[in-house]
Amino acid sequence: xxxxxxxxxxxxxSIFKEVDLPQYGIPRRISSKNQKVLYWKMGLAKPGYKADxxxxxxxxxxxxxxxxxxxxxxxxxxRQFVRGDMLTLWDTRxxxxxxxVVGEEPCHFLHIALPDKGEFA
Amino acid sequence: MVKMKTFGMDANQRSTWTExxxxxxxxxxxxxxxxxxxxxxxxxxxxxxxxxxxGGPHEMHLTNxxxxxxxxxxxxxxxLQSGEIRRSATGEGVVVTGPSLHHSSFARxxxxxxxxxxxxxGTDTYELKK
Numbered sequence: 001x002x003x004x005x006x007x008x009x010x011x012x013x014s015i016f017k018e019v020d021l022p023q024y025g026i027p028r029r030i031s032s033k034n035q036k037v038l039y040w041k042m043g044l045a046k047p048g049y050k051a052d053x054x055x056x057x058x059x060x061x062x063x064x065x066x067x068x069x070x071x072x073x074x075x076x077x078x079r080q081f082v083r084g085d086m087l088t089l090w091d092t093r094x095x096x097x098x099x100x101v102v103g104e105e106p107c108h109f110l111h112i113a114l115p116d117k118g119e120f121a
Numbered sequence: 122m123v124k125m126k127t128f129g130m131d132a133n134q135r136s137t138w139t140e141x142x143x144x145x146x147x148x149x150x151x152x153x154x155x156x157x158x159x160x161x162x163x164x165x166x167x168x169x170x171x172x173x174x175x176g177g178p179h180e181m182h183l184t185n186x187x188x189x190x191x192x193x194x195x196x197x198x199x200x201l202q203s204g205e206i207r208r209s210a211t212g213e214g215v216v217v218t219g220p221s222l223h224h225s226s227f228a229r230x231x232x233x234x235x236x237x238x239x240x241x242x243g244t245d246t247y248e249l250k251k
Binding site for chain 1: 123143145149150151152153154155156157158159160161162163164165166167168169191193194211212213214235237239240
């Protein structure tokens with residue numbers, strides 16, 4: 001299963017990439033292997049909430065449950081994530097990314113901090 | 122404050138629906154977050170619509186580990202021993218506790234049901250940090 005990923009290039013620019021988490025099983029149900037958790041937390045941001053460019057402290061897997069949140073990377077590209085979207089944040093160094101919650105609904109999200117990239121490729 | 126529907130137990134130790142309050146603390150007027158919480162492992166599954174998990178349309182099973190499960194696409198249905206079925210639409214989740222018998226199935230639709238599960242340490246219940 002492929003996910004949008006925010007990574008860092010050699011110059012420290014944050015960029016959008018794609019990562020894949022392999023799935024195993026039978027046609028009616030495929031699953032990833034269990035992935036390790038460093039810690040997890042939830043956030044709830046109201047429309048209008050912004051955070052300027054910053055790196056993440058740990059490797060993060062993020063799931064968006066409600067609302068709309070825009071991520072902008074340092075090359076200027078912005079992508080919007082909504083209910084049901086999942087992404088990974090690997091930019092623990094470099095210029096980081098900025099976020100803005102848009103629309104009319106609060107953005108409820110989950111961060112799972114990872115000790116390593118596990119099976120992500 | 123966020124509430125999540127939760128597998129609970131009635132006085133006769135049969136599974137029934139209850140709620141879990143997720144404790145958030147305000148960081149700014151526009152942003153609140155939970156404390157960092159302990160986790161054991163997480164995973165993603167992609168399920169074909171209309172397919173029950175496990176042994177057929179009426180089976181019930183235990184998990185023996187507390188976890189949260191969210192539907193990240195499609196709709197997930199959970200049935201407890203009380204007979205009540207609750208549906209999680211995309212972005213909605215359920216708190217699963219170890220001793221609660223339940224049945225899970227996926228609503229018929231044109232899209233597969235993607236579930237995200239986050240499993241907690243322990244075998245029974247899990248206490249959220251405030």
